[in-house]
Amino acid sequence: MRETRPFGQALLLSGFIMLLCSILLPWWASYHKLDQQAEFVASHLARIVASQQDTLPLTGIAELSTERPLASQHPAWWFGQPAANQQQTIDNMPVFYRLDSQMATRQWLRTSLPLSLSILVLFAVLYWRWHRREQALNRYLHSLLTGPEKATPGRQHPLAQGIINLHQSYSSQLEQLQQQLSTAQDQSYQDSLTKLGNRFAFNRDLKVILDDENQLATATLMIVRADALPEINTALGFQTGDQYLQDIVKLVRKTIQSELGAHAYRISGTEIAVLTKGQCEPLAQRLGTLLSQELHHYQHVHELSCAAYIGFTQILPGQSAEQVLIRADLALAQAEQEAPNSWSMVLKQNDDENMGENQWRQRLQSMLSTNHILLQVQPVQVYKPAMLGYNEIYTRFPNDKGGIYQAGTVFAMLQRLGMSMLFEQKIIEMILQHIESKPLSGQRWAINLTPASLQQRSFLIWLERILTHNRDITSKLVFELDEQVLQHQLVAGKRLLDIIRRCGARFAISRFGHGYGSFRLLKEVKPDYIKLDGQLVRQLKQDSTNQQFVRMIVDLAQRLGCYVIAEGVETQEQKQLLESMHIDGVQGYLIAKPSDFDSFTGLMT
Structure with missing residues (x-):
């Protein structure tokens, strides 16, 4: 649907067009008359030259010469070529002349000026009255935005009615939005594919563990890297890759189901993290061995070169999240150097391993x-x-x-x-x-x-x-x-x-x-x-x-x-x-x- 121009802009545009017409139409009439005068002079130039010079004004010529070109003067430039210096040859004799454009100019101004002034006054009044009405309407609409109870009975502008309807539905919509916001906040901490917590939830829960005031509290981070995902996505398509990732998540959930308080998160496209309380070494031995066996079976059934790798590290209060994640990455990298589906554990770092x-x-x-x-x-x-x-x-x-x-x-x-x-x-x-x-x-x-x-x-x-x-x-x-x-x-x-x-x-x-x-x-x-x-x-x-x-x-x-x-x-x-x-x-x-x-x-x- 084409968007209509506001009335104020249309009014200004109309005024401008009318003003332009009041100038151009009289000019065109005067120009046409001067052009007729030029045709008359051109056809009777020989007779005019033979007559006395004092008859020039009567013939419509301002200046005439048969001896030399006219002196350079400023003609009536608003009429263009008809008002400029002219030249013709009569019996092998050059004749130089310029038309008298004063009468045409006076005719143009006598008609154009009063008409233009009238149009300016008319449209200025119209615009002023419209502007006052718009200001009054804007003040009224603004008062409605701040309080619908200020509506004037019987004054039902379409926009005003829309504002009143908006205020009436605002309370119910606000309640719905609050419910949706609560739902969205819960969903913002959940991965849509695996229904696990996402990276935001992982960072939040990891921070809670690291900020624990009990300095003796220990926790373990396990990261499972679904190493075959890029290869499956390329060879078999993203739908098969999604199913593979969901299968790995099921194996992780099956492995940690006996660990009280263990929570799983999808922290990247291929990585599943698990946070659980307890010492890392016994947990890594138990969970790593069990999950590795499950991954070996999955690899054999689905004929993969590798199902996933597993890395473990210890989390202690007071450490930085970056240190924990670097150790977990190093454990994963070490596992990738071993047999497929292997697990590895890194409990501490030396200066070299602590590099980014x-x-x-x-x-x-x-x-x-x-x-x-x-x-x-x-x-x-x-x-x-x-x-x-x-x-x-x-x-x-x-x-x-x-x-x-x-x-x-x-x-x-x-x-x-x-x-x-x-x-x-x-x-x-x-x-x-x-x-x-x-x-x-x-x-x-x-x-x-x-x-x-x-x-x-x-x-x-x-x-x-x-x-x-x-x-x-x-x-x-x-x-x-x-x-x-x-x-x-x-x-x-x-x-x-x-x-x-x-x-x-x-x-x-x-x-x-x-x-x-x-x-x-x-x-x-x-x-x-x-x-x-x-x-x-x-x-x-x-x-x-x-x-x-x-x-x-x-x-x-x-x-x-x-x-x-x-x-x-x-x-x-x-x-x-x-x-x-x-x-x-x-x-x-x-x-x-x-x-x-x-x-x-x-x-x-």
């Missing part, structure tokens, strides 16, 4: 650009003459104070900041350069791969390309991957294994021997090496069942053509017992401690 993300990013980028990464080697003592030497390469990260960052913390922050692939590539490139510069022959070099490498297709493409271009060195490499990582990401692990073997390198399963599922993995993967978990080695002498289990592993692995190496050998008794089991090699502090790759010359016997 921006500080970590700057330091890690500095390490990357300056190659400020230390490589160390720990050799394996081998027992079979046909078996080449085996040397495991470790990565250390020096800090600015002359010490070493904790490797787990660094890899956790790399995963958190999305820099894992860059560092993994840099480390492998450095290792290949060191191996190329080493004159040692008959040796193999083991490189540990992080779980993140299995999830990066671009990394696998890069790895195949660099191994193909360095086949002489590739034949000396052994890539190690943790057994639990392979158990839960077997398809991705086999894809990596195909690349490694196709390029001529070897493959090892580290931390092997977590249960009878290890035998199934050994059969499916058929690695070149398996490295017994250090926990098995430490308990070997005291536990006869462990000894029988290790003998079974050694026997089956050697039948499949796989070398068996025991990690974490620290005592002579462990070494002798393993030798009696016909182990292929031993590794640990008893054999050799890690040393710098630059100065490494082989195992000293």
Whole structure:
């Protein structure tokens, strides 16, 4: 619907148009008369020139000359060209003249001025009367806005009636709005998808715990990161992603249902937080183990690479919310470095771990650009003459104070900041350069791969390309991957294994021997090496069942053509017992401690 102009504006516009007409119409009449005068003069110019000069005013010419152009004077510019100097040629003689425009000008002014003045007065009066009425109406409407009881009986302006109706319905609407506000306030603390508390509710409840006057009160924060959500949203759509997130929430609720006072919140797109009273260590052990089992089952049923990761930290009164959340993030990042669906716990921070993300990013980028990464080697003592030497390469990260960052913390922050692939590539490139510069022959070099490498297709493409271009060195490499990582990401692990073997390198399963599922993995993967978990080695002498289990592993692995190496050998008794089991090699502090790759010359016997 077209919006109409206010009456006052329409009145002013009408007055302006009328005033313009009172000026232009008389001008047009005078201009037309002057134009007729110009036509008459042009047609009778020869006769006028032949007549006496004193007859010029009678012919409508103000000035005429046959000798030279007229002096430059200001004609009646409001009539334009008809009132300007003119020129014609009569019998090859130039004639210069200018029309007399005074009569036309007087005619225009005599008509236009009185008419314009009358219109101005008329519309000024009309506008003044309208303005007074508008002011009176505005005062009346303003009084109605402040109090409907001031309405004048019988004076029912449409807008006034609308104001009165508005006041009459205001009380009922106000009550409804208050009810809606109360409902909206409750909803503002609730996540619409999961019906959990949202981040605002989480911040509110966390502040209450941190501000508790009882300094001995303790609470635990658990954060569950639904790691597969972005992948599901991309591959299967957002509706499937929403269902996945609701399923994770159900598992979290099932896990914490026995914890009195536990509250769950959705604090970001992929993160579910739980606040509960109690000491962190027993709660983390109980809840982490239970939820991890549920997540493993969910992962298997829905064929995911990972369902979620879990992080725990302690909350004490007097701490800042930022410190608590940094620790929880660090715990999550450490869990992401372990097997899928793992949980981790961080109770306190050192100075390095207390850095914010921006500080970590700057330091890690500095390490990357300056190659400020230390490589160390720990050799394996081998027992079979046909078996080449085996040397495991470790990565250390020096800090600015002359010490070493904790490797787990660094890899956790790399995963958190999305820099894992860059560092993994840099480390492998450095290792290949060191191996190329080493004159040692008959040796193999083991490189540990992080779980993140299995999830990066671009990394696998890069790895195949660099191994193909360095086949002489590739034949000396052994890539190690943790057994639990392979158990839960077997398809991705086999894809990596195909690349490694196709390029001529070897493959090892580290931390092997977590249960009878290890035998199934050994059969499916058929690695070149398996490295017994250090926990098995430490308990070997005291536990006869462990000894029988290790003998079974050694026997089956050697039948499949796989070398068996025991990690974490620290005592002579462990070494002798393993030798009696016909182990292929031993590794640990008893054999050799890690040393710098630059100065490494082989195992000293």
